[in-house]
Amino acid sequence: MTIITILDLLGTFVFAISGSLVARNREFDIFGALVVAFATALGGGTIRDLLIGVAPVGWMLDAKYLVAVIAGVGVAAFFSTILLKLRKTLFLFDTIGIGIFTLIGIQKALAQGLSPGVALMMGIVSAVFGGVVRDILCNEVPLIFRKEIYATACLAGGTIYLVGIHLGVNNTVAMVACMLLIIGIRLISVMKKIALPKI
Amino acid sequence: MTIITILDLLGTFVFAISGSLVARNREFDIFGALVVAFATALGGGTIRDLLIGVAPVGWMLDAKYLVAVIAGVGVAAFFSTILLKLRKTLFLFDTIGIGIFTLIGIQKALAQGLSPGVALMMGIVSAVFGGVVRDILCNEVPLIFRKEIYATACLAGGTIYLVGIHLGVNNTVAMVACMLLIIGIRLISVMKKIALPKI
Amino acid sequence: MTIITILDLLGTFVFAISGSLVARNREFDIFGALVVAFATALGGGTIRDLLIGVAPVGWMLDAKYLVAVIAGVGVAAFFSTILLKLRKTLFLFDTIGIGIFTLIGIQKALAQGLSPGVALMMGIVSAVFGGVVRDILCNEVPLIFRKEIYATACLAGGTIYLVGIHLGVNNTVAMVACMLLIIGIRLISVMKKIALPKI
Numbered sequence: 001m002t003i004i005t006i007l008d009l010l011g012t013f014v015f016a017i018s019g020s021l022v023a024r025n026r027e028f029d030i031f032g033a034l035v036v037a038f039a040t041a042l043g044g045g046t047i048r049d050l051l052i053g054v055a056p057v058g059w060m061l062d063a064k065y066l067v068a069v070i071a072g073v074g075v076a077a078f079f080s081t082i083l084l085k086l087r088k089t090l091f092l093f094d095t096i097g098i099g100i101f102t103l104i105g106i107q108k109a110l111a112q113g114l115s116p117g118v119a120l121m122m123g124i125v126s127a128v129f130g131g132v133v134r135d136i137l138c139n140e141v142p143l144i145f146r147k148e149i150y151a152t153a154c155l156a157g158g159t160i161y162l163v164g165i166h167l168g169v170n171n172t173v174a175m176v177a178c179m180l181l182i183i184g185i186r187l188i189s190v191m192k193k194i195a196l197p198k199i
Numbered sequence: 200m201t202i203i204t205i206l207d208l209l210g211t212f213v214f215a216i217s218g219s220l221v222a223r224n225r226e227f228d229i230f231g232a233l234v235v236a237f238a239t240a241l242g243g244g245t246i247r248d249l250l251i252g253v254a255p256v257g258w259m260l261d262a263k264y265l266v267a268v269i270a271g272v273g274v275a276a277f278f279s280t281i282l283l284k285l286r287k288t289l290f291l292f293d294t295i296g297i298g299i300f301t302l303i304g305i306q307k308a309l310a311q312g313l314s315p316g317v318a319l320m321m322g323i324v325s326a327v328f329g330g331v332v333r334d335i336l337c338n339e340v341p342l343i344f345r346k347e348i349y350a351t352a353c354l355a356g357g358t359i360y361l362v363g364i365h366l367g368v369n370n371t372v373a374m375v376a377c378m379l380l381i382i383g384i385r386l387i388s389v390m391k392k393i394a395l396p397k398i
Numbered sequence: 399m400t401i402i403t404i405l406d407l408l409g410t411f412v413f414a415i416s417g418s419l420v421a422r423n424r425e426f427d428i429f430g431a432l433v434v435a436f437a438t439a440l441g442g443g444t445i446r447d448l449l450i451g452v453a454p455v456g457w458m459l460d461a462k463y464l465v466a467v468i469a470g471v472g473v474a475a476f477f478s479t480i481l482l483k484l485r486k487t488l489f490l491f492d493t494i495g496i497g498i499f500t501l502i503g504i505q506k507a508l509a510q511g512l513s514p515g516v517a518l519m520m521g522i523v524s525a526v527f528g529g530v531v532r533d534i535l536c537n538e539v540p541l542i543f544r545k546e547i548y549a550t551a552c553l554a555g556g557t558i559y560l561v562g563i564h565l566g567v568n569n570t571v572a573m574v575a576c577m578l579l580i581i582g583i584r585l586i587s588v589m590k591k592i593a594l595p596k597i
Contacts, residue, residue, distance in 0.1 A: 023344070024398045031351065032344025033398035035331075046250070051444070053453030055252030060317045077398050118458045132433075132535075137331075139340045141537045145421070145430025152429065199422050199431035199475050222543070223597050230550065231543025232597035234530075245449070254451030259516045276597050336530075338539045 004175075008104060009068045011097020014090055015041035016072025017083065019134055024076065026138055036137055037073045041065075043133035044126045048105050052112045052122060091190075092183075099182040101127040102154040103175055106161060116162045123158040124151050149189035157182035203374075207303060208267045210296020213289055214240035215271025216282065218333050223275065225337055235336055236272045240264075242332035243325045247304050251311045251321060290389075291382075298381040300326040301353040302374055305360060315361045322357040323350050348388035356381035402573075406502060407466045409495020412488055413439035414470025415481065417532055422474065424536055434535055435471045439463075441531035442524045446503050450510045450520060489588075490581075497580040499525040500552040501573055504559060514560045521556040522549050547587035555580035 001009075019040030023033035042059050049057040059065035076083065083090065105126030109119035128144055128151050135142040144150055157178040164174030188194070200208075218239030222232035241258050248256040258264035275282065282289065304325030308318035327343055327350050334341040343349055356377040363373030387393070399407075417438030421431035440457050447455040457463035474481065481488065503524030507517035526542055526549050533540040542548055555576040562572030586592070 020398060026340070026344070027397055028344040030396060030398055031349075032341070035341075035344065050249055050448055051453065051455055051458070055250065055254075055453075056311060056313060056317075057250055060250070060313055063314065063316065066316065066320075073398070112454060114454060114458055115461065117461065117464065118454075121464075136335060136534060136537075137341065137344075139335075139338065139537065141424070142430070142433075142535065145424075145426040145433065145535075150429075197428060198425055199418060199428050199471070219597060225539070225543075226596055227543040229595060229597050230548075231540070234540075234543065249448055254449065254453075255510060255512060255516075256449055259449070259512055262513065262515065265515065265519075272597070335534060336540065336543075338534075338537065 004100065004104070005064075007096060007100045009064055010093055011100050012041045012065055012068040013072045013075075014093040014097055015130060016069040017076045017090065018094060019130075020073045020076030021080075021083070022134060022138060024080075030073075030077075033073055033077070034070070036134055037076070038069050039137055040130045040134040041069050041072065042130065044101060044128060044130035045105070047129050047133070048108065048122045048126045051125070052109050052114060054108065054112070058108075095183050095186045096179070098127045098150070098154060098186070099157060099179040101130075102158050102182060103161060103178055106158055116166070120155065120158045120162060124154045127151075127154045149185060149194055153182045153185035153189070156185055203299065203303070204263075206295060206299045208263055209292055210299050211240045211264055211267040212271045212274075213292040213296055214329060215268040216275045216289065217293060218329075219272045219275030220279075220282070221333060221337060223279075229272075229276075232272055232276070233269070235333055236275070237268050238336055239329045239333040240268050240271065241329065243300060243327060243329035244304070246328050246332070247307065247321045247325045250324070251308050251313060253307065253311070257307075294382050294385045295378070297326045297349070297353060297385070298356060298378040300329075301357050301381060302360060302377055305357055315365070319354065319357045319361060323353045326350075326353045348384060348393055352381045352384035352388070355384055402498065402502070403462075405494060405498045407462055408491055409498050410439045410463055410466040411470045411473075412491040412495055413528060414467040415474045415488065416492060417528075418471045418474030419478075419481070420532060420536060422478075428471075428475075431471055431475070432468075434532055435474070436467050437531040437535055438528045439467050439470065440528065442499060442526060442528035443503070445527050445531070446506065446520045446524045449523070450507050450512060452506065452510070456506075493581050493584045494577070496525045496548070496552060496584070497555060497577040499528075500556050500580060501559060501576055504556055514564070518553065518556045518560060522552045525549075525552045547583060547592055551580045551583035551587070554583055 016037040019037035020033050022040070023036040026032075028036065042065060045059065046057045049055060102123040105123035106119045109122035110116070114122070131144055132142040160181050161174045161178035164177060165171060215236040218236035219232050221239070222235040225231075227235065241264060244258065245256045248254060301322040304322035305318045308321035309315070313321070330343055331341040359380050360373045360377035363376060364370060414435040417435035418431050420438070421434040424430075426434065440463060443457065444455045447453060500521040503521035504517045507520035508514070512520070529542055530540040558579050559572045559576035562575060563569060
C-alpha cells in the first residue's frame with residue numbers, strides 16, 4: 001500500500017466514526033448507523049465516480065474500504081469513552097482525510113480527461129459531499145451550507161495542487177503543499193471561528 | 200415471463216401502492232404520488248444499477264415496470280377501501296417483493312463480476328433503498344434506520360443464497376431458501392415486535 | 399451557438415438565480431448558495447444523464463454551463479433589488495427554461511435509443527428534478543409535489559413533440575409547438591391558480 005492509500009483508508013475510517021456518532025445521537029439502530037457511516041465515509045467518492053463515469057464505483061473493487069467503514073462503526077459503538085478523549089486526534093485525522101479525498105478526487109477526474117476546473121469541483125465533491133449525504137439521510141439542512149471554512153479549504157488546496165502540476169512542480173511536492181494548505185486553513189478557521197459570509 | 204419476473208413485477212406493483220398511500224397521507228398531488236410511488240418501487244434497483252455500472256437503468260428497457268408502477272398508483276387512488284381490507288395480503292406481497300428484490304440485486308451484482316460481499320450489499324440496497332428514497336422525498340428520517348428487522352432479513356436471506364451457490368446447491372433451491380428465510384424473519388419480527396438494538 | 403444552446407444557457411442562468419434566492423432565504427453561506435444554485439440549474443440534467451447512461455455528465459464537458467451558474471449566483475448576490483423589479487421577466491425565462499430542458503431531455507433519451515415513453519419521462523426529469531434536488535438540499539418537501547401545473551405542462555409539451563415527430567412533422571415546428579404549449583399551460587395555470595387534484 002502506498003502512503004496515499006493508507007491516508008485514504010485512515011480518512012475513511014475516521015469519517016465512518018464521525019458518521020456513526022451522528023447516527024448514535026439520532027438513536028438509529030445498527031443498520032441505520034452502518035448506512036450513515038457508509039454515506040459519510042464513501043458518499044463523496046461515490047457521487048464523484050458516478051458523475052465522472054467510473055462504475056462500478058471505486059470502493060466496490062477494494063474490500064479494504066468496506067472493512068475501514070465497518071471498523072469505524074465498531075469503534076464508535078464500543079469505544080465511545082475513549083473517542084471522547086481522542087477528540088483532537090480525530091479532528092486532525094478528519095482534516096487529513098479531507099485533504100486526501102480532495103487530492104484523489106482531482107486526480108481521478110483528471111485521469112478521466114476532464115478539465116482542471118471540473119477536476120477541482122470533483123475534489124471538493126469527494127471531500128464534502130459525504131457530509132451532505134449524511135445530513136440529508138438524517139433529515140437536516142447540510143451543516144456545510146452554513147458553517148466553517150471547509151469547502152474553501154479544499155478549494156484553496158486543490159487550486160495550489162493544480163497550479164503546481166501545471167507549472168511542472170514535482171507531483172509529490174504539489175500534493176504535500178495541497179495537504180498542508182487544507183490542514184492549515186481548517187485549523188486556523190476552527191481556532192479563530194472564521195466562517196464564509198452569507199449570500 | 201419467468202416466475203422471477205412475475206414476482207418482481209408483483210413486488211413493484213405492491214411497492215408502488217405503498218408509496219402512493221404515503222403520498223396520499225402527505226396530501227401530494229397526482230404528480231407527487233407518481234414520483235413517490237416510482238421511487239419506492241424502482242428507487243432501490245435504480246441506485247443499485249447506477250452503483251454497479253448498469254445504465255440505462257433496468258426499468259428503462261422494459262415497459263412492464265412502468266406499467267406496474269402506474270397500475271399501483273391507480274389502484275391506490277381508486278380502491279383505497281378495498282386496500283384496507285387486503286392489508287395482510289399486501290403485507291405478504293410486500294415481503295415477497297423484498298425477497299425477490301434482494302435476490303435480483305445479488306444476481307445482477309455477481310453478473311457484473313463483483314465480489315459476494317458487495318453483491319450482498321447490492322441485494323440489500325435493491326430491497327430497502329426504495330423506501331429510503333421515499334422517506335427523503337417526503338422529508339422524513341428514513342423509517343428503516345429506526346424500526347423493524349427489515350434489512351437484517353435481507354442480509355440473512357442473501358447470505359443463505361450466496362453460501363448455497365458457493366457450496367454448489369441448485370440455484371432454484373438456494374433462491375427458495377433465501378425467499379423463505381426473508382419472509383420468515385420478517386413475519387416473526389413483525390409478530391413479535393423485534394427490532395435491532397440501537398447503536 | 400445554436401438558438402437551442404442559447405436558450406439552454408439562459409434557462410440555466412435563470413434557474414441558478416432562483417436557486418440562489420432560495421439559498422439566501424435560508425441564510426446559507428456562499429458555498430451553500432453555489433451548491434443550491436448548481437443543483438437547481440443542472441440537477442435535473444445530471445440525474446437524466448446518470449439514468450440514461452451518459453457520463454461524464456453533460457455540463458462537465460462544456461464550461462459555459464458552469465459560467466452560467468456562477469453568473470446566476472453573482473447576479474443574485476449583487477443585484478437583488480433589480481431582480482425584484484424583473485420578476486415577470488424572470489418568470490418568463492424560467493418557463494422558457496423548463497420548455498428547453500424538456501426538449502433536450504427527450505432528445506438525449508431518444509439518442510440513447512430509449513422508447514418515447516421513457517424519453518418523455520426523461521424530459522420531465524430534466525425540467526423539474528433540479529427543483530426537487532434543491533428542495534431536498536434545503537430540507538423541505540419538494541414544492542412540485544404539492545403545487546402548480548408544472549410537470550403537467552412538460553408532459554403535454556413533450557407529448558406534442560413526440561407525436562409531431564412520429565407523424566413526420568418538421569423537427570423545428572414540433573419543437574416550437576412543444577415550447578408554446580409548455581409556456582402557455584404554465585402561464586394560464588399561474589394566472590388562474592389551477593393545480594393538479596390531490597391523490
